[in-house]
Amino acid sequence: MLIKALFLTLAVIPFLAVWASGSDDIKTGKATAPDGVEIVYSAAGQGEPSLLFIHGGFADRSFWSNQMTALAARHRVVAVDLAGHGDSGRNRKVWGIVPFAEDVRAVAEKENLGRLVVLGNSLGGPVAVEAARLMPQRVIAVVPVDTLQSLAQQMPPN
Numbered sequence: 804m805l806i807k808a809l810f811l812t813l814a815v816i817p818f819l820a821v822w823a824s825g826s827d828d829i830k831t832g833k834a835t836a837p838d839g840v841e842i843v844y845s846a847a848g849q850g851e852p853s854l855l856f857i858h859g860g861f862a863d864r865s866f867w868s869n870q871m872t873a874l875a876a877r878h879r880v881v882a883v884d885l886a887g888h889g890d891s892g893r894n895r896k897v898w899g900i901v902p903f904a905e906d907v908r909a910v911a912e913k914e915n916l917g918r919l920v921v922l923g924n925s926l927g928g929p930v931a932v933e934a935a936r937l938m939p940q941r942v943i944a945v946v947p948v949d950t951l952q953s954l955a956q957q958m959p960p961n
Contacts, residue, residue, distance in 0.1 A: 829871060834906075834913035836886060838897070842906045843890035844883045844914075848875030852918040852943055856882040857907060857934075859925025859950075863889025866924060883910050885930065899960070904933035911938060922946040 829847040836842050845864050854874060856867035864882035871880045884891040885903045895902060907930060911919060919941045923931030928950025935942035 829868075829875070831890075832910075832913065834909040836895075836902070836906045836909045838895060838902065838905070840886045840892040840895050840906070842883060842886065842892070842909055844881055844910045845871065846879070846881045846914060847871055848878055848880050850878045852920050853879040853881065853914075853916040855907065855911060855916065855919055855921050855934075856880070857885065857903075857921065857923040857927030857930050858882070858888065859923075859927050861888075862924070865889070867922075879914070879916065881910060881914055881916065883907055885927075900929050900933050901960075903930040904937050907931075907934040908937050911941060916941060918943050920944045920946060922948060923950060924948040925950050 829845050832844050832846055834842045834844065843864075856864070856870065858864060858866040864884045867882040871882055874880050883906060885906050886895045887893050887898070891906070903926075907921070911934075919938070921931040921934055921942055921944070923929070923945070925948075928947040931945045931947065932951070935945050
């Protein structure tokens with residue numbers, strides 16, 4: 804049942820901006836990752852669960868703009884620029900999935916997000932899974948988008 808719900812979510816989210824009325828009141832915020840890198844994010848709306856969007860490699864938070872606008876009428880929506888992407892800092896010394904997940908956790912803490920669904924595209928998929936591991940008390944679901952075709956796949960540590 805959960806698989807069907809996730810599939811329906813993935814099928815519907817890209818099209819919501821076409822017909823749903825949402826919020827244009829998207830604000831920019833900044834959080835500091837544990838290694839001191841400044842992480843920039845966009846946030847709007849109210850309501851739980853909150854939705855936290857993670858872009859893929861070589862992209863930025865604008866990838867999720869349409870979804871944020873559409874869904875902000877019913878949820879707190881947040882999209883992060885991972886370190887080295889978009890407007891976030893590039894002064895990281897150690898790169899990898901875990902430091903990216905720490906970026907996500909820093910934003911969730913800064914925004915004081917409670918119940919949280921983490922959505923990750925491409926590179927953002929493994930980051931979302933790791934972020935869920937770092938925040939088990941907050942994350943109630945992970946939605947992989949064009950990523951993690953096999954959950955049995957073992958990701959290398961870096």
